[in-house]
Amino acid sequence: GAGVSQSPSNKVTEKGKDVELRCDPISGHTALYWYRQSLGQGLEFLIYFQGNSAPDKSGLPSDRFSAERTGGSVSTLTIQRTQQEDSAVYLCASSWSGGAREQYFGPGTRLTVT
Amino acid sequence: RKEVEQDPGPFNVPEGATVAFNCTYSNSASQSFFWYRQDCRKEPKLLMSVYSSGNEDGRFTAQLNRASQYISLLIRDSKLSDSATYLCAVNIASGTYKYIFGTGTRLKVLA
Numbered sequence: 731g732a733g734v735s736q737s738p739s740n741k742v743t744e745k746g747k748d749v750e751l752r753c754d755p756i757s758g759h760t761a762l763y764w765y766r767q768s769l770g771q772g773l774e775f776l777i778y779f780q781g782n783s784a785p786d787k788s789g790l791p792s793d794r795f796s797a798e799r800t801g802g803s804v805s806t807l808t809i810q811r812t813q814q815e816d817s818a819v820y821l822c823a824s825s826w827s828g829g830a831r832e833q834y835f836g837p838g839t840r841l842t843v844t
Numbered sequence: 845r846k847e848v849e850q851d852p853g854p855f856n857v858p859e860g861a862t863v864a865f866n867c868t869y870s871n872s873a874s875q876s877f878f879w880y881r882q883d884c885r886k887e888p889k890l891l892m893s894v895y896s897s898g899n900e901d902g903r904f905t906a907q908l909n910r911a912s913q914y915i916s917l918l919i920r921d922s923k924l925s926d927s928a929t930y931l932c933a934v935n936i937a938s939g940t941y942k943y944i945f946g947t948g949t950r951l952k953v954l955a
Contacts, residue, residue, distance in 0.1 A: 761941060772947030773888070773931070786942055821887055831876060831941050833933070835887040 732756065734836035736822050742842045743812055751807045751839045755824030762805050763823045763833060764797055773821065779805065781827065812843045845870050848934050850946035858954050861922050865949045867932030868914040876935040877915045879906055881928045882948065888931055891917075922953045 735754040743749050755762050764776040775789035779799045790796070794812075799805040809816055819840050823833035849868045857863045869877075877894035892899065894906040894915045905918040915934075919926055929948040936942050 763943070765945070773945040775942060775944060778942050780941065786940075788942075825941070832878060832890050832893060833943065834890065837887050 734822055734824050734834055736820075736836035736839050738839055739837065740840045740842075742844060745814060745843055746811055748808065748810045749812055749841065751809075751820050751841070753805045753807070753822030753836060755803065755805070755822070756834055758826070759824035759834075760802065760827045761825045761831065762799055763825075764805070764807050765821045765823065766818045767821060767838075768818045776807070809841075812841075814843050817841055817843045847871065847936060848932060848944045848946045850932060850949045852947060852949060854950040854952050856952045856954055857922055859922055859924060861953075862918065862920045863922055863951065864916055864918045865930055865951075866914050866916050867934070867946050869934040870913070871934075871937055872910075872913060873937050874934045876941070876943070877908060878933040878943075879915075879917045880931040880933060880945075882931055883928050888945075891930070919951075924953050924955060927951055927953045
């Protein structure tokens with residue numbers, strides 16, 4: 731079946747502009763995660779959606795970052811007033827709610843803020 | 845202490861060697877553990893879950909040591925294609941499925 735998809739694959743934006751990154755999880759997966767990975771670094775947790783529960787936003791680095799998940803499926807991560815330090819690969823993952831909850835990742839969006 | 849720690853490596857091993865990595869975690873209530881593989885400029889891909897009793901998948905063996913709070917990944921008969929970064933993932937507390945990833949251990953298998 732189809733895996734996690736993300737768009738765009740690459741995004742170059744000017745400092746101060748807003749960007750929206752999209753994630754389409756695997757069909758039927760009720761959990762959705764956003765992570766950020768800077769060059770040569772590990773994955774930094776940003777936000778986690780589980781079904782209809784309130785999302786865990788504890789990893790969002792500032793109030794410039796927000797995310798929503800509409801209809802329990804597609805998610806959008808929005809970064810307002812982008813800064814150069816926001817440059818990174820933004821990865822989305824989804825998982826089932828039961829069982830071992832293995833996460834399956836999308837290919838990521840490479841964001842470059844100039 | 846970091847919530848999840850890994851030796852960054854690199855581990856340079858010859859083809860056919862056996863290599864093992866550890867991943868330590870700080871929260872004794874953590875219950876879900878995974879190993880992922882990440883190739884350069886690619887997304888992480890699930891390698892295997894880690895079960896309490898230990899588990900094996902071909903040349904790969906994962907183990908959990910709750911007393912010392914670490915998980916391990918053993919790779920036997922290393923192949924050139926095993927060269928990658930290996931990430932561990934741990935849920936931060938019982939009852940939550942928020943995961944913290946280690947920064948990864950880089951493996952290079954040499955011909």
